[in-house]
Amino acid sequence: MLQTRALGKLVVVQVKLYLREPIAVFFTLLMPVMLLVMMGFILGNEPVSELGGRGHLDVNLSGYAALVIGILGIAGVPIETATRRETGVLRRFRATPLRPLTYIASDVLGNFAMMVLGVTVVFLLGRFGYGVRFHGSLPTLALGVFLSAAAFLSVAYVLASIIPTSRAAMVVGNVLLYPMLVLSGAVVPQQVMPETVRNVARFVPLTYVVTLFGGLWSGHGLSEHLREILVLGGVLIVGVALAAWLFRWE
Amino acid sequence: MGEKVVEVDGLVKRYGDLTAIDDISFDIRAGEIFGMVGPNGAGKTTTVECIEGLRRPDQGTVRVLGMRPGVDHYALAERIGIQFQVDALPPRIKVGETLDLFAHFYSNPLEWQKLLEQLGLSAKKHSPFATLSGGQKQRLFIALALVNDPDLLFMDEPTTGLDPQSRRAMWGMVEDIRARGKTVFLTTHSMEEAERLCDRVAIMDHGRIMALDTPDNLIAALKAETRVVFAVEGRMDTEVLSDIPGVTRVEQRNGRVVVHGSGSGFLGRVISALESSKVSFGQLRTEEPGLEDVFLALTGREMRD
Ligand SMILES: Nc1ncnc2c1ncn2[C@@H]1O[C@H](COP(=O)(O)OP(=O)(O)OP(=O)(O)O)[C@@H](O)[C@H]1O
Ligand SMILES: [Mg+2]
Numbered sequence: 001m002l003q004t005r006a007l008g009k010l011v012v013v014q015v016k017l018y019l020r021e022p023i024a025v026f027f028t029l030l031m032p033v034m035l036l037v038m039m040g041f042i043l044g045n046e047p048v049s050e051l052g053g054r055g056h057l058d059v060n061l062s063g064y065a066a067l068v069i070g071i072l073g074i075a076g077v078p079i080e081t082a083t084r085r086e087t088g089v090l091r092r093f094r095a096t097p098l099r100p101l102t103y104i105a106s107d108v109l110g111n112f113a114m115m116v117l118g119v120t121v122v123f124l125l126g127r128f129g130y131g132v133r134f135h136g137s138l139p140t141l142a143l144g145v146f147l148s149a150a151a152f153l154s155v156a157y158v159l160a161s162i163i164p165t166s167r168a169a170m171v172v173g174n175v176l177l178y179p180m181l182v183l184s185g186a187v188v189p190q191q192v193m194p195e196t197v198r199n200v201a202r203f204v205p206l207t208y209v210v211t212l213f214g215g216l217w218s219g220h221g222l223s224e225h226l227r228e229i230l231v232l233g234g235v236l237i238v239g240v241a242l243a244a245w246l247f248r249w250e
Numbered sequence: 251m252g253e254k255v256v257e258v259d260g261l262v263k264r265y266g267d268l269t270a271i272d273d274i275s276f277d278i279r280a281g282e283i284f285g286m287v288g289p290n291g292a293g294k295t296t297t298v299e300c301i302e303g304l305r306r307p308d309q310g311t312v313r314v315l316g317m318r319p320g321v322d323h324y325a326l327a328e329r330i331g332i333q334f335q336v337d338a339l340p341p342r343i344k345v346g347e348t349l350d351l352f353a354h355f356y357s358n359p360l361e362w363q364k365l366l367e368q369l370g371l372s373a374k375k376h377s378p379f380a381t382l383s384g385g386q387k388q389r390l391f392i393a394l395a396l397v398n399d400p401d402l403l404f405m406d407e408p409t410t411g412l413d414p415q416s417r418r419a420m421w422g423m424v425e426d427i428r429a430r431g432k433t434v435f436l437t438t439h440s441m442e443e444a445e446r447l448c449d450r451v452a453i454m455d456h457g458r459i460m461a462l463d464t465p466d467n468l469i470a471a472l473k474a475e476t477r478v479v480f481a482v483e484g485r486m487d488t489e490v491l492s493d494i495p496g497v498t499r500v501e502q503r504n505g506r507v508v509v510h511g512s513g514s515g516f517l518g519r520v521i522s523a524l525e526s527s528k529v530s531f532g533q534l535r536t537e538e539p540g541l542e543d544v545f546l547a548l549t550g551r552e553m554r555d
Contacts, residue, residue, distance in 0.1 A: 003355070005354050006355050008354075009350070009351050009354040010351065013343065013347060013351050017340050017343060020342040021342065084340065087338040088334070088336065088337060088338035089338045089339055089340055091304075091334070091338070092334070092337060092338060092339060092394070093355075094304065095302070095327065095332040095334070096352060096356070096398075097324045097327040097328050097355055097356060098355045099324070
């Protein structure tokens with residue numbers, strides 16, 4: 001049973017609370033944008049021969065966009081949820097008829113909106129601020145963004161369900177996040193990585209987001225990315241099932 | 251007496267080796283303020299939360315408003331209000347926003363603006379939770395517990411941490427809630443609070459209910475003595491007092507005399523004996539036995555130990 005009245009209100013409050021947290025906004029929404037601006041400043045987007053005649057931003061833009069999804073999903077949402085569990089905020093909700101599923105849905109929807117917003121800002125800035133050419137179709141790219149966001153939010157809730165404290169969530173977030181950012185190609189392009197590193201990267205889910213975004217941005221259709229879609233879809237389904245089973249208020 | 255809104259039968263709750271609740275049974279009736287008093291660790295919070303369905307008892311049955319706590323959780327949550335001993339909200343959520351949000355969780359919420367007004371929080375409507383004082387937070391949590399206009403309200407130490415004025419205001423509020431036909435279950439450390447506010451009181455210690463009755467009956471059952479206390483200049487000859495029928499003991503220390511005794515006319519006889527003995531005395535007062543004495547008699551120690 002979905003509690004629509006509660007859900008609508010809770011989504012709005014969740015987003016407001018998130019936007020009132022300057023540090024969280026900085027590390028999740030603004031960092032990828034700042035990375036884009038810094039790289040644009042240092043490297044520019046001139047065609048480079050090692051990158052097959054494309055500019056640094058042409059190659060990396062989709063990685064910065066993927067970063068938004070990775071950071072919120074692996075660190076942002078689990079840390080916030082663990083903090084709420086630890087401080088007893090979730091317990092306060094438990095004293096009401098609010099269902100766990102409604103709470104999770106509101107948090108997922110709110111963070112989904114934030115992910116889409118963050119990705120959009122990165123793409124718009126790349127396209128119009130640095131002239132990174134867009135060859136794809138908007139609806140197709142949007143589908144790729146939605147799928148990736150949903151998959152990472154399900155991972156976020158699996159983590160949030162099994163990690164007991166906010167401190168542990170921070171540790172796990174950092175331990176998973178930094179290798180993931182580097183391996184996935186979100187910061188350093190896959191093209192310049194050695195073969196062995198790329199083999200490891202195949203086990204990092206964010207890699208598929210980077211590849212999917214890059215492909216869709218450069219004009220591929222969804223059918224050319226069945227592998228990415230299957231992996232992210234699989235992550236989504238397994239994640240939802242696990243989170244629904246594992247989530248606890250306290 | 252109203253019908254039973256809470257029925258607890260043979261409740262046992264263990265945490266590892268510790269038996270926090272040791273086979274207790276009691277009922278709460280519609281329209282009463284039911285109090286549970288006891289020292290730290292007596293098992294008050296555990297009892298309350300087993301009844302609310304937030305902790306699972308190891309043995310025994312609990313019925314609340316005819317429902318099974320924990321099992322019929324969502325239906326029950328619509329009709330009860332819960333104020334936790336320790337409670338939390340996101341630091342940046344605003345007071346008005348919080349009430350509006352929680353009002354949306356229930357099918358028949360009260361008008362939350364009025365509730366804010368009644369609790370004296372209207373001026374704080376736009377303040378973030380983290381900026382509220384302890385007492386203001388407490389009142390906000392009470393407002394959250396009342397937003398669904400519950401038939402049964404649980405309050406776990408509602409006046410701990412409040413100044414005397416807010417405490418009195420809280421008592422008034424609890425009485426208003428009862429006057430509207432609701433039932434209240436509250437826990438407290440304060441015997442004064444229990445005596446002043448509760449229709450019936452359960453005295454709890456080490457997970458057991460030591461006594462359960464109206465405050466008057468609990469005190470009367472104690473057959474405790476009244477004390478007459480007064481000041482004298484210098485020392486007086488206390489023989490005139492110890493000879494009075496009903497007096498059991500007279501103490502004299504530092505210009506202060508305490509006469510212990512009981513029976514009807516005890517106070518009058520003490521005063522007339524003093525008058526006729528021409529002793530100059532002042533600051534006379536009597537100390538009636540209270541729940542504090544009941545606790546002492548039942549457990550052999552003071553509440554605050
Ligand atoms: N979750 C728990 N795990 C282990 N032990 C617990 C837990 N909750 C309570 N206890 C223990 O059970 C006993 C009763 O605790 P409870 O919180 O019910 O007491 P209380 O009467 O509410 O005390 P206070 O007046 O301090 O609030 C205590 O000894 C406490 O340490
Ligand atoms: Mg307690």
